[in-house]
Amino acid sequence: MKSRNLLLIDNEPNNVRILTSNFEEAHYKVDCTSSDEEAYKKISHNNYDVILSELFAANIDGYRLLERIQREPAFSNVPVIFITQKSDVWNRIKSFKLGAKDYIVKPMHVKEILARVNMVLDRLERRNNEEVIANRKFVGRLEDISLPDLIEAFGIERKTGILRLYNINGLSGHIYFENGNVINAFTADLRAEEAVFKMMSWLKGRFSMFFCDVDVADDIGMSNMGLLLQGAKRMEQREELLKELPSLNAVLVTTTNFREILDKKELASDLEYFVRLFDGERSLGRIIDESSYDEITSLKRILKLYRLGFLHVLRDFDHPGKESDAADRELEPVTEEMLIEEEKEIEPPESEEEIDEFFPAISEKEIEDEIHGAASEEKTILAEETAEPEPVPEEKVISEEEPANIVKPAPEQKTETSASFGKARGTILVLGANDWHRKNLVDIFTKGTALETRLTQPGLSDIYWGTADFKGGHLLNFVGLTLDKEFTPLIDYFSQKTLGCLLILDAAFTDFAYYSYLLSVLRSKLNVPILIVVITGNGKADVDHRSLFEKNLLLKEKESLFIFNEIDISNSHKILLSLFDRYRARMKNSGNMLSHA
Numbered sequence: 001m002k003s004r005n006l007l008l009i010d011n012e013p014n015n016v017r018i019l020t021s022n023f024e025e026a027h028y029k030v031d032c033t034s035s036d037e038e039a040y041k042k043i044s045h046n047n048y049d050v051i052l053s054e055l056f057a058a059n060i061d062g063y064r065l066l067e068r069i070q071r072e073p074a075f076s077n078v079p080v081i082f083i084t085q086k087s088d089v090w091n092r093i094k095s096f097k098l099g100a101k102d103y104i105v106k107p108m109h110v111k112e113i114l115a116r117v118n119m120v121l122d123r124l125e126r127r128n129n130e131e132v133i134a135n136r137k138f139v140g141r142l143e144d145i146s147l148p149d150l151i152e153a154f155g156i157e158r159k160t161g162i163l164r165l166y167n168i169n170g171l172s173g174h175i176y177f178e179n180g181n182v183i184n185a186f187t188a189d190l191r192a193e194e195a196v197f198k199m200m201s202w203l204k205g206r207f208s209m210f211f212c213d214v215d216v217a218d219d220i221g222m223s224n225m226g227l228l229l230q231g232a233k234r235m236e237q238r239e240e241l242l243k244e245l246p247s248l249n250a251v252l253v254t255t256t257n258f259r260e261i262l263d264k265k266e267l268a269s270d271l272e273y274f275v276r277l278f279d280g281e282r283s284l285g286r287i288i289d290e291s292s293y294d295e296i297t298s299l300k301r302i303l304k305l306y307r308l309g310f311l312h313v314l315r316d317f318d319h320p321g322k323e324s325d326a327a328d329r330e331l332e333p334v335t336e337e338m339l340i341e342e343e344k345e346i347e348p349p350e351s352e353e354e355i356d357e358f359f360p361a362i363s364e365k366e367i368e369d370e371i372h373g374a375a376s377e378e379k380t381i382l383a384e385e386t387a388e389p390e391p392v393p394e395e396k397v398i399s400e401e402e403p404a405n406i407v408k409p410a411p412e413q414k415t416e417t418s419a420s421f422g423k424a425r426g427t428i429l430v431l432g433a434n435d436w437h438r439k440n441l442v443d444i445f446t447k448g449t450a451l452e453t454r455l456t457q458p459g460l461s462d463i464y465w466g467t468a469d470f471k472g473g474h475l476l477n478f479v480g481l482t483l484d485k486e487f488t489p490l491i492d493y494f495s496q497k498t499l500g501c502l503l504i505l506d507a508a509f510t511d512f513a514y515y516s517y518l519l520s521v522l523r524s525k526l527n528v529p530i531l532i533v534v535i536t537g538n539g540k541a542d543v544d545h546r547s548l549f550e551k552n553l554l555l556k557e558k559e560s561l562f563i564f565n566e567i568d569i570s571n572s573h574k575i576l577l578s579l580f581d582r583y584r585a586r587m588k589n590s591g592n593m594l595s596h597a
Helices: 013-025 036-045 062-071 089-098 108-136 147-156 192-199 224-242 256-263 269-276 283-288 295-307 325-326 338-346 367-371 413-423 435-446 487-498 512-524 544-555 569-588
Strands: 003-010 028-033 050-056 080-084 103-106 137-141 161-167 172-178 181-187 205-210 250-254 278-283 309-318 426-434 452-454 463-469 473-483 498-506 532-537 559-564
Touching: 003 013, 003 036, 013 028, 013 062, 013 108, 028 036, 036 050, 036 062, 050 062, 050 108, 062 080, 062 089, 062 463, 089 103, 103 108, 108 295, 137 338, 147 161, 147 172, 147 192, 147 224, 172 192, 181 192, 181 224, 192 224, 224 295, 250 256, 250 283, 250 295, 250 463, 269 487, 278 283, 283 295, 283 487, 295 309, 413 463, 426 487, 435 463, 435 473, 435 498, 435 569, 473 487, 487 498, 487 512, 498 512, 512 532, 512 544, 532 544, 532 569, 544 559, 559 569
Parallel strands: 003 028, 003 050, 050 080, 080 103, 426 473, 426 498, 498 532, 532 559
Antiparallel strands: 137 205, 161 172, 161 205, 172 181, 250 278, 250 309, 452 463, 463 473
């Protein structure tokens, strides 16, 4: 506990002795004086955190001293607390009007006096901290201040920092400013200018601007004015395309006939993901947000499918009842030949061999190609020659701090790991911004056989994955995803077999608005237990961290909180056992009870 400096003004020796002894035991440095004049001299030459003064006594006039202190800017902020036998309301009111922070009436136990002084100092310290944070952070609603207005304002004021945006569909993004210029941006799998253009369409949501130094590459190839002009053109295109589509709150689904045609095709993973978005739950707005394509491309492809009759409105919350005609109407069966002929009328002749020509896919390979083993190195999703270069994390070099039982996999282990992954009964997702903690946890569970998959889509999280082998031959997959990149599409991908989620947080980073956003995203996408693991990194997991996170995270019934100073084998077992306890009833019913090897 840090030491605080207190000036005690009292001319009663017994009071001075008792107060000095108790405050020094509480780590205060105590100066004592018995007159106003001597007290004022001490205040002028020393830095005190608080002044505890008798109100009236020989050579002591608390009111006069307080007025002199208030007139001096150098120490006018030092809190003054009066202690007196006068219990009348008049003196109490006058004290507070003059600026006293508390008024203590004797007799009172010394421990209560100490508690009152601590309470005043703690309150003032919290207020000062909140003011510092408020000066470094600017928050608001996108309904009140749009992204173009924010870019313009921060440009004029030449601000440096990170602007975080959250839209109403749970999507988030970051824009980096340096001296007022936008230098980079990320959202979902988009980056740089494309990410900014996508976020410009977020008309509802919230934002937080953190004024701080930034350390990212300058990947924006135009000025702020260029971004705003190009963004305005994109918004005009967006509005024109939306005019021909149902409202953004409408839920669109694919027709049975269209799905039958797609079942005959082998689709690229991005195309398959795009089609899966029309699941009868997502609104048009969410589909556009969660698409891996830029917004204009997504809208053009949706409009093309809608014109061809491959999409119909299941529900439209903006126009209740309007969807029933489209949903109930028996559509004329569409053949593959009709599909090709109708497309020829809209666009120049295209290939008659693949339906995905209607909305061309980028050349990303299936996630399964890497996880289950690709036929050749050319088919792997790693595509190392095209992936963005990243510095090799320190944890890739085996250090003395690594757990003794962690052995890095040899290249020949890859096929075995891939085969095990496909046989596992389920998946545990491990999410965290700190690479070391996230990968170390997966390594401990998988005994060092985990592999890393780097996806070719920019901005999308890498996958650190492996399989744990439990007694009885039961297999369980562990998939690590970073919070520093877009991870929600991968959660959707793994959601059907996900049994639980581990969210690793850093105790030193307490942006609870962001943490609450993360939890809301996970809750909306996963109906499984969520375990929050807070890493203190200070050699102890104290009660203060637990109370702070419990108070601010507002955990649900299926969520647990662990506070650890580090990730080690013992702590990882505690996490896993807690997760198993939550599935114990289900596992007993299905005969799938696991015990760790």
